[in-house]
Amino acid sequence: MFNHNYFVYITTNPNRTTYYIGVTNDLPRRLTEHFENSGKPGTFAGKYFCYNLIYFERYPSPNQAIDREKQLKGWSRSKKEALIRKQNPNLKFLNELAFE
Template sequence: MWNHNYYVYITTNPNKTVLYVGVTNDIRVRLLQHKQNSATQKSFTGKYYCYNLIYYEHFTHIEHAIEREKEIKKWRREKKNALIESTNPNWIFLNNEVED
């Protein structure tokens, strides 16, 4: 049986005023891509400097990860804040937890 890794994640900008919810199979690479696109108009994360990881969940099935991403994206900001604070009350940037 193959072991698959998928992540639903939330990033924010340095001032913690903008949130981005995404899904990926390689969170390290995806965070690097967000950082490299910062200050560009190519993407939402680039335009708003959303490259600081503040929350993530791990899944072994892509369908479950996509379903969860869609669920979180529909939430109001207050509910997303509560989710983040359930595991990261001080909104510490977690990039180093998942990067080599």
């Protein structure tokens, strides 16, 4: 079987006031799409300018990633923020890491 990468990721807007949680098998492409859709009201991430990566996790299967995405979406904002700050204490934008 091939070794695949699936990502659960959290993006935020420039002021870090809104979070978006998603899943993808191509993180750089997905971040580019979020940036290109910024300001467009047709999508949540676009409407709220959520194109700055602040957290991600890697999984070997799509089912694991989807299950984790659903779990995170059910969490309170404070619980999500605590998780993010464990990996990224200053909520630094991590987009450059995705494009390495």
